[in-house]
Amino acid sequence: MDKKRALILINKTSGTGRAASETLEIATALAQKGYEPIVYPILPGSNLTSEEIIPQYDGKVDMIMCSGGDGTLNHVMNAIMHMKKKPLLSYVPSGSTNDFAKGLGIPSSKAKAIEVVSKGMPYTYDVGRMNDKYFNYVAAFGAFSKVSYATDQDLKNVLGYAAYVISAIAELPQNIGYSCHMKIEADDLYEEGDFIFGAISNSASVAGMTLFADSDIKQDDGFMELLLIKTPKNLAEFNAVITALATKEPDNPYIIYKQVKSAKFVSDDETEWTLDGEFGGAFKETEIEVVEKAITILVGKK
Secondary structure, three states: OOOEEEEEEEOOOOOOOOHHHHHHHHHHHHHHOOEEEEEEEOOOOOOOOHHHHHHHHOOOOOEEEEEEOHHHHHHHHHHHHOOOOOOEEEEEEOOOOOHHHHHHOOOOOHHHHHHHHHHOEEEEEEEEEEOOEEEOOEEEEEOOOOHHHHOOHHHHHHHOHHHHHHHHHHOHHHHHOOOEEEEEEEOOEEEEEEEEEEEEEOOOEEOOEEOOOHHHOOOOOOOEEEEEEEOOOOHHHHHHHHHHHHHOOOOEOOEEEEEEOEEEEEEEEEEEEEEOOEEEEEEEEEEEEEEEEEEEEEEOOO
8 A cells, every 4th residue: 555645834934933843843743653754845935835836746645734824824725725636634833823723723832733743633624715715714804904914923923912912003093094885795694884894704713812702613614704893983982892892792783793604795995805814815896605614634622
């Protein structure tokens, strides 16, 4: 019988930059599990990217293992979605927030995450499709949606989650003034109005911040969570929005929160989106849908 093969992709620039030091450890763990390890560095902006490497191994590997941040995982997952034969995915998070790993119960401790690579259980989860791109845990527009990908990597490394808060505060003057007029259709919901923020997520945590009803969020139920925040017209309304977010009470006239299978967003102007914490493009029309049980990943105890 042919030996199983594992493609190992390491992005040493993500997060704390420690991913490279675990490469041998990961390769050893997989070799001991019976895989032939094939190791590549991920170097954004070169020909060593997930988009370039992964298609060459379509049908030739049984597992793709990546070490990096949520953005690295997004690129790897997008490449896997275009493969004819999807291999098992495994993930050692080394980014700054690792929202998606937290939601799946993949440990933030490197040693424990590497243990999941060799001893984890397969779990098949839903992904989102936004126009022609896929996302693991969030597609968002509006105030604060850019904070994750706009924050300087060195700042993230030094300050961690505080970097997101600082970036959000630094953008606050323009964010308070941000408003996007949109028509939104999602399953049986129809809304038209001005929104300061909107997101469809498949994670209880986005940019390190916990969302509503996190105990009800499952990554394999065929639904994603739509969150819309209406633009406050005055300081009292702004305070009401902040209070609702802080107390996590979605039953609020300024906040719409609903589980959906698909949604269509139409805006007068091109609206910038973020996907899994990275820039996802700018569109006047955006269609999002859940692709059920699309990817199988190794996880710890669910």
